[in-house]
Amino acid sequence: xxxxxxxxxxxxxxxxxxxxxxxxxxxxxxxxxxxxxxxxxxxxxxxxxxxxxxxxxxxxxxxxxxxxxxxxxxxxxxxxxxxxxxxxxxxxxxxxxxxxxxxxxxxxxxxxxxxxxxxxxxxxxxxxxxxxxxxxxxxxxxxxxxxxxxxxxxxxxxxxxxxxxxxxxxxxxxxxxxxxxxxxxxxxxxxxxxxxxxxxxxxxxxxxxxxxxxxxxxxxxxxxxxxxxxxxxxxxxxxxxxxxxxxxxxxxxxxxxxxxxxxxxxxxxxxxxxxxxxxxxxxxxxxxxxxxxxxxxxxxxxxxxxxxxx
Numbered sequence: 442x443x444x445x446x447x448x449x450x451x452x453x454x455x456x457x458x459x460x461x462x463x464x465x466x467x468x469x470x471x472x473x474x475x476x477x478x479x480x481x482x483x484x485x486x487x488x489x490x491x492x493x494x495x496x497x498x499x500x501x502x503x504x505x506x507x508x509x510x511x512x513x514x515x516x517x518x519x520x521x522x523x524x525x526x527x528x529x530x531x532x533x534x535x536x537x538x539x540x541x542x543x544x545x546x547x548x549x550x551x552x553x554x555x556x557x558x559x560x561x562x563x564x565x566x567x568x569x570x571x572x573x574x575x576x577x578x579x580x581x582x583x584x585x586x587x588x589x590x591x592x593x594x595x596x597x598x599x600x601x602x603x604x605x606x607x608x609x610x611x612x613x614x615x616x617x618x619x620x621x622x623x624x625x626x627x628x629x630x631x632x633x634x635x636x637x638x639x640x641x642x643x644x645x646x647x648x649x650x651x652x653x654x655x656x657x658x659x660x661x662x663x664x665x666x667x668x669x670x671x672x673x674x675x676x677x678x679x680x681x682x683x684x685x686x687x688x689x690x691x692x693x694x695x696x697x698x699x700x701x702x703x704x705x706x707x708x709x710x711x712x713x714x715x716x717x718x719x720x721x722x723x724x725x726x727x728x729x730x731x732x733x734x735x736x737x738x739x740x741x742x743x744x745x746x747x748x749x750x751x
Contacts, residue, residue, distance in 0.1 A: 489554040497540040504559040512552025513545035519688035534638040535584040538697035564639035659698040660722035714741040
């Protein structure tokens with residue numbers, strides 16, 4: 442009898458989750474017109490929609506929560522691939538240079554996702570309120586991960602999205618619901634990783650500070666010892682934790698930032714390749730061209746022409 446009851450509960454939970462996703466998909470379609478990223482009346486919240494599979498897009502994404510409502514995506518961090526699909530969410534806990542592509546979508550069943558920028562100040566406040574320890578220097582975890590969403594988390598997300606139907610409620614209720622979402626992440630499957638980025642003095646928080654320094658000075662020469670000192674870590678410990686969080690070395694991270702900015706300059710501000718190389722910190726245009734080709738699959742001029750005619 443007990444087994445039958447458990448079986449019925451599982452089926453019931455599955456049906457509830459399926460209904461929640463169907464309702465979310467209906468709402469996202471209602472609030473998106475065409476492909477791309479769409480902002481909403483809730484500042485931190487945006488919706489993504491794609492009616493077809495896509496080639497890789499590159500960006501440096503800030504901390505965020507992303508839930509796939511329909512379809513499938515793949516994210517690439519360094520040489521690591523992170524596939525995720527409807528029913529799964531991804532959290533980015535530090536700013537990382539990543540690429541992503543839609544691998545399952547059709548006009549009748551587009552890939553739908555919602556993205557929520559994470560407010561680290563609010564997360565820190567909640568961690569402190571929950572009484573998590575901030576003293577020990579734990580092993581850092583990867584700054585990007587994928588997990589299965591449970592019914593409680595999905596229900597919280599659904600209530601946030603439903604606020605768009607009653608915009609007069611957003612100023613009062615959105616902050617409360619977003620705080621609940623942070624709480625769900627802090628007690629969920631990846632609680633350790635979320636907690637680390639919001640815990641004062643944690644190794645991951647120090648790496649996050651180092652990442653902000655690299656971003657601010659990406660076109661300058663990078664000295665690991667100096668950077669480690671600035672975030673109060675030894676050079677060896679800094680290198681180890683940096684690679685654990687980002688999957689790459691500080692030099693590789695800086696290189697990706699430089700090449701992403703180079704692509705932006707040539708595409709949107711019409712810089713030529715030589716001027717771009719110097720602008721982002723390369724002394725050798727030929728080295729710039731080689732590394733650009735390795736990352737984007739074509740030399741600068743060809744890549745930009747391809748993007749403009751796509």
